[in-house]
Amino acid sequence: MELRIDLDPTPGVPWADIRRVAMEVKAFLEEIGLQGWPKTSGSRGMHVNVRIWQRWTFSDVRRAALALSREIERRMPGLATSKWWKEERRGVFLDYNQNAKDRTTCSAYSVRPLPDARVSAPLSWEEVSECDPADFTVPPDVGVVHRKLPYSDIYFIANTANRPVKGNAAFRVQGLQAAWWDPFTGKTSKAEMTLDLAPYESRVLVFSKEAAPAIPAMSGSAIPPVDVSTNWSVKFPDAPAMRMSALKPWTDDEARKFYSGTATYEHSVTAPAAMLRVGQRIFLNFGEGAVVDPASERRAPAGMRAWMESPVREAAQVFVNGKPAGAVWKAPFEVEVTGLLKAGDNAIRVVVANLALNVLARDPLPDYKELIAKYGDKFQPQDMVSVRSLPAGMMGPVTLIAK
Numbered sequence: 001m002e003l004r005i006d007l008d009p010t011p012g013v014p015w016a017d018i019r020r021v022a023m024e025v026k027a028f029l030e031e032i033g034l035q036g037w038p039k040t041s042g043s044r045g046m047h048v049n050v051r052i053w054q055r056w057t058f059s060d061v062r063r064a065a066l067a068l069s070r071e072i073e074r075r076m077p078g079l080a081t082s083k084w085w086k087e088e089r090r091g092v093f094l095d096y097n098q099n100a101k102d103r104t105t106c107s108a109y110s111v112r113p114l115p116d117a118r119v120s121a122p123l124s125w126e127e128v129s130e131c132d133p134a135d136f137t138v139p140p141d142v143g144v145v146h147r148k149l150p151y152s153d154i155y156f157i158a159n160t161a162n163r164p165v166k167g168n169a170a171f172r173v174q175g176l177q178a179a180w181w182d183p184f185t186g187k188t189s190k191a192e193m194t195l196d197l198a199p200y201e202s203r204v205l206v207f208s209k210e211a212a213p214a215i216p217a218m219s220g221s222a223i224p225p226v227d228v229s230t231n232w233s234v235k236f237p238d239a240p241a242m243r244m245s246a247l248k249p250w251t252d253d254e255a256r257k258f259y260s261g262t263a264t265y266e267h268s269v270t271a272p273a274a275m276l277r278v279g280q281r282i283f284l285n286f287g288e289g290a291v292v293d294p295a296s297e298r299r300a301p302a303g304m305r306a307w308m309e310s311p312v313r314e315a316a317q318v319f320v321n322g323k324p325a326g327a328v329w330k331a332p333f334e335v336e337v338t339g340l341l342k343a344g345d346n347a348i349r350v351v352v353a354n355l356a357l358n359v360l361a362r363d364p365l366p367d368y369k370e371l372i373a374k375y376g377d378k379f380q381p382q383d384m385v386s387v388r389s390l391p392a393g394m395m396g397p398v399t400l401i402a403k
Helices: 015-031 058-075 369-375
Strands: 002-009 036-040 046-051 092-095 142-148 153-159 165-168 177-181 188-190 194-197 202-208 230-235 242-246 262-270 282-285 315-320 323-328 334-336 345-353 399-402
Touching (some): 002 015, 015 046, 015 058, 015 092, 058 092, 323 334
Antiparallel strands (some): 002 092, 142 153, 153 202, 177 188, 177 202, 230 242, 230 262, 262 345, 315 323, 315 345
């Protein structure tokens, strides 16, 4: 539970006056044994949130906020005001009604509807005296969650768009080392302050005193990618292996249109000697995927989807020379195979699994009348008339690349 102090400037009030009022709020809170947590509103003002015991009612908290507003007004006449009527306000209005039961406020790091996509940024009190709300902006498609620990600052950064996002980034952290933490591999690497997010990609950035190893730069001249998009051996559990000269959805075959399960793709590739040099990072890349126009299809009322089709439908496990290399199910659609390749031929095995929708699209649902009569109608299938067989398998192109 919290007491909210909303500093809302009247027209013409400079940002410096808001900061002065905020610092007086801090001083008063400390006098009465409370701690405030400041953040920009993301627009023209500032918020100070105070954690309080849950025993207080909305009316109690609103009256306390009103009393605080009047005290700050008394201390800073002409600069702070608690007057409710706009015609009577001068300076920075301490909006105590933000503590009413029906009021909401913007959350930390929420993006406001302004041309520069400002966010409501949490601050330390040391930052209040020099902060500027225009400093806290993010691309509108990027979401951020920040957690501050005694020994580190953690940022979860997510690209919510179906296109890549690139650009420089700045974080309000000083004296700490930045590192990318990969939750899928457990590896860490030194972070540069340049964002390069694939469609719908999310990453974890950690600032701490511990330095992470730098990602080695590619040495020597650029190494051309190796195309492995043709002549794959494809085997289904119920059939012998077949040769696929060019990658395509297995659902193009009428016999596999309603198949849900796995298929194993196998290929042999020779890596160039330059790729095997010490310090090179090698990836097996499955393509970029295809952007989907939201206006191109009608979605069921309860449906939701990412507006992008993966080049691997829907997920895959990758093995190189019999050893697991990772899984492919999200952008960027690639796995690192550094250290798994050897001189000469390398065996690549990709086990692809699709969705259960395809087998559900083949036949109508079973008749559940007897079960319903015995146990009751526990659920109702939704939108089953909209179920269609979806493309499945590896779409390509598949390449071996050095970075």
